[in-house]
Every structure is written in structure tokens, then in C-alpha cells.
């Protein structure tokens with residue numbers, strides 16, 4: 001029996017999941033915990049299920065069986081509306097493709113995160129704009145751009161920084177980042193991670209980042225490969241990751 005950490009920000013227990021339809025991809029995670037304030041790096045090749053795992057953790061998809069808990073709350077016990085609200089309040093997500101509103105400014109994109117989080121993340125009351133500008137400044141976004149230019153007119157690296165500011169604003173406590181550096185060269189990746197770690201460290205947030213790039217693992221408290229924590233299966237081959245290994 002695994003030792004249960006009462007202080008876990010993220011916990012998965014006996015989770016199984018399979019995508020419906022032709023891909024037939026699925027996996028089982030018997031146990032995974034990420035402690036509050038911990039930074040964890042999860043590595044796995046393209047197609048190994050990293051984004052799927054993050055979607056389960058964020059409650060975007062539901063497991064076929066098992067429990068997913070965020071700050072001790074069982075996502076499966078919540079209505080869809082309460083699950084959406086919990087995600088908006090407690091989890092800042094940096095999506096692989098950023099998912100910014102293309103015609104809205106960087107500032108409006110960042111502030112939008114608060115629109116769906118009427119509780120915890122609104123502690124900023126009245127200081128939202130100031131905080132959004134502070135975060136974007138810390139992330140190196142030119143102040144001349146953030147309030148006016150549509151997000152679609154920013155470079156990929158700038159859009160990525162907007163996505164990080166949107167995840168961090170209001171201190172949701174848990175930051176989930178899906179391959180956030182894949183569009184950057186090595187020097188820019190390193191500079192970006194320096195800033196991300198500074199901002200995450202400032203508020204003591206939990207950080208779970210996934211990537212196929214093992215070279216990024218060095219600065220995290222904890223590193224695991226997807227194959228260590230999940231047993232994956234493809235319906236069309238019938239092979240599991242354990243058999244393939």
C-alpha cells in the first residue's frame with residue numbers, strides 16, 4: 001500500500017482511462033501523488049499519453065474508474081459545474097498550443113482566467129490589472145504590446161509568456177504545463193524556465209510539467225517517466241507498455 005500524503009496537491013488512485021473511438025489509447029495509473037509546493041517533471045515520448053494524463057488531472061476528462069483528487073477533493077464526486085469551477089480556481093494550465101483568444105489583447109487573455117474563478121483567485125480584488133501587468137513584465141513582455149496588440153500578432157515565445165501569466169494570475173496553487181517550451185531554442189528554453197521557476201517559487205505553487213525533452217529535467221524536485229507511473233495500452237495492438245518494454 002502506498003503511503004498517502006495528506007498534503008498532496010494532486011493524487012491519482014487506481015485510475016484507468018481509455019479514449020473512445022479508433023485510437024483505442026488507454027492507461028492505468030495505480031498511484032501518483034504530487035505534494036504541495038513540489039515541482040515535478042514527467043517525461044515521455046510523443047503520443048505516450050502526457051496530455052491525456054494532464055486532462056485527467058485537470059478534470060477535463062473523467063477516468064473510467066479510480067479517483068483523481070485535487071487538494072484532497074475527489075473530482076468524480078463533483079458536478080460538472082463544480083469541477084469546472086475547482087479547475088478555474090485551483091489550477092493554472094499552460095496548454096501545449098497556448099489556447100489564447102487570438103483577437104483579445106495579452107492583458108485581456110490573462111484577466112480572462114479570473115472571470116471563471118469567482119473565489120480564491122479573486123483575492124486580488126481591484127488589483128487584477130496591476131498584477132497581470134506585473135506578471136507579464138516579470139515574464140519579459142514589452143509593456144507597449146500587452147494592452148493593445150491582439151494575441152495572434154505576438155511571437156510564439158511571447159504568446160507562451162502570456163499563457164504562463166494567465167496560469168499564474170491569482171495564485172491558483174497548482175500549475176500544469178504541457179510542453180510549454182517546445183517552440184523555443186535551448187537558450188530561450190533555459191531563460192524561460194528560470195523565470196517560470198522564480199514565479200512559481202515566489203508563491204510556493206505546485207508545478208507539474210510534461211515534456212518529451214529529458215534535458216529540461218535538471219531543475220525539478222522530482223522526475224519520472226510516464227512509463228514508470230502509467231501502464232499504457234493500445235487497443236489495436238493489444239500490447240501494453242510493460243510488454244513493449
Ligand SMILES: Nc1ncnc2c1ncn2[C@@H]1O[C@H](COP(=O)(O)OP(=O)(O)OP(=O)(O)O)[C@@H](O)[C@H]1O
Pocket residue numbers: 019020021023024025044045046047048049050051052053096212
Ligand atoms: N481526444 C482524443 N480522442 C481519441 N484519442 C485521443 C484523443 N487525444 C489523444 N488521443 C490518443 O491518445 C494517445 C496519447 O495522446 P497524448 O496527446 O496524450 O500524448 P502526448 O504524450 O501528450 O503526445 P505529444 O507529446 O505528441 O503531445 C494518442 O494515441 C492519441 O491518438
